Amino acid sequence: MGTGKIIVAGIGPGSESDITPAVLSAIRQSDVIVGYKYYFRFIEKIIHPGAICIDSGMKREKTRAEEAYNYAAEGKVVTVISSGDAGIYGMAPLIYEMQREKGSNISIEVLPGISAFQKAASLLGAPVGHDFCVLSLSDLMTPWELIEKRIKAASMADFITAIYNPKSEGRYWQLYRLIELFLQERDPQTPVGFVRQAGREEQEVTITTLADFDPEQVDMFTVILIGNSQTYRFDNKMITPRGYYGEIKMGKAETGIGQDIMIRSFRTIEKDLKNKDIPLDKKWALLHAIHTTADFDMENILRIDDNAVASLYDRLNSGAVRTIITDVTMAASGIRKGALQRMGLEVKCYLQDEKTVALATEKGITRTQAGIRIAVGEHPDALFVFGNAPTALMELCDLIRKGKATPAGIIAAPVGFVHVQESKHMVKPFTSIPKLIVEGRKGGSNLAATLVNSILCYNDAINLKPGRDV
Incomplete structure (x- = not known):
């Protein structure tokens, strides 16, 4: 009697052309082939006539492993087949675990195969070009609580994520939950590809987005690949760049x-x-x-008039308003130059203007106050932005009441302790003027500038893609 041996072989996703030469050779030379009965259709042409074939149904994995050990103990060479790769949700771990439990000294060899997610990835393009993970939604062997924890980790870590066992007849809601969790972390336009019966005659390949993905289109024979934040769609393929071109492509941008x-x-x-x-x-x-200040109190203190951001964007973008006035140069410097050039806008600050210095000296007022008075004389209908000086904001309010200023909008974010809160209260009665007000003592030039920037790139809000002009 010869020396028995167990070979655990991955036969690939389902096409003979995807079976590795080493696995083909092992199957042809084996005395016994053990596997799930559905998989034998993929290798029946290469099994030699005298081989014993042990096929069984689903959930009979331990029985198949026992059969393999029994035949190997008789001195036979046994090949245990798994679809894809035998080490990925396959029979290899069970064969080794059983060896430990039995205290067996039977030789074991694992032959790798092309996994289903690799085959699916090749059909979708190049979606796995960077860090990735593989998850199974089957809770037969793993508690759902642990699966959900892993889903959250994968989505938060921006892994390209392959999904095995997405659905079965009795298990459907888990995939809906996965999509819900991913949408909490990923852009709705993130590319998603799924392949049904990869490498087989019934093969179907589909590319969509996270927002448009329909779980009802998949079944237990489907592998899903969810892209990361860098994945984009090109020529009906999913591409995840490795980074060789330095910049990340997303769609056409x-x-x-x-x-x-x-x-x-x-x-x-x-x-x-x-x-x-x-x-x-x-x-x-x-x-x-919040991005600028890291202060979630902004939820409580940032007061924005209804439709203020959208209406100001429309007026600036259409050319109805061409000028933005700031109280201090720091606020002006924080407004993105790329956005200003793109929209044909100018930013002016009169703080250092000679006329401002002269007027402040003559009238005994602050330079910021004088600067606003001069700005109103030249640009009464500009967008006025305040990130430092409450006296400048109070000056504008006085000029509005006198009918000398008709601002397109006001961003009121002066900061400090003297007259700051009062100046912001003074703005509120002007109900016909779109306003963004940072209530209380908080504010600042950087905050005022970022509020302007939010208006200038408002057309990117729908896709939650800030920073076009960074």
Whole structure:
């Protein structure tokens, strides 16, 4: 009697052309073939006539492993087949576990195969170009609580994620839950590909997005691949760049590293907002404010008039308003130059103007106050932005009441302890003027500038893609 041996072989996803030469050779030379009965159809042409075939149904894995050990103990060479790769949700771990339990000294050899997710990835393009993970939604052997924990970790860590066992006749809601969890972390336009019966005659390949993905289109023979934040669709293929070109391509646009970080930050902030039901334009400005300050109190103190952000964007973008006035140069310097050039806008600050210095000296007022008085004389209908000086904001309010200023909008974010809160209260009665007000003592030039930037890129709000001009 010869020396028995167990070979655990991955036969690939289902096509003979995807079976490795080593596995083909092992099957042809084996005395016994053990496997799930459905898989024998993929290898029946290569089994030699004298081989013993032990096929059994689902959930009979331990029985098949026992059969393998029994025949190997008789001195036979036994090949245990798994679809895909035998070490990925396959028979290899069970064969080794049983060896430990039995205290057996039977030789074991594992032959790798092409896994289903690798085959699916090749059909979808190149979606697994960076860090990835593989999850199974089957809770037959793993508690759902643990599976959900892993789903959350994968989505938060921005892994490209392959999904095995997405659905069965009695298990359907888990895939809906997975999509719900991923949408909390990923852009709704993230590419998603799924392949049914990969490598087989019934093969179907589909590419969609996370938002449009329909779980009813998949079954237990489907492998799903969810892209990461860098994955894009090109020529009906999914591509996840490795990084050789330096910048990350998303669709037809190019996203630099700075914008990519900003996008991820916004998603994190959005997830942590207490109020999830904020109108889009208000949420867009709020996300910018929190991103700049790292202060979630902005949810409580940032007061935005209804439709203020959207209406100001429309007026600036259409050319109805061409000028933005700031109280101090620091606020002006924080407004993105790329956005200003793109929209044909100018930013002016009169703080250092000779006329401002002269007027402040003559009237005994602050330079910021004098600067606003001169600005109103030249640009009465500009967008006025305040990030430092409450006296400048109070000056504008006085000029509005006198009918000398008709601002397109006001961003009121002066900071400090003297007259700051009063100046913000003075703005509120002007109900016909769109306003963004940072209540209380908080504010600052950087915050005022970021609120302007939120208006200038409001057309990116729908896709939650800030930082176009970073």
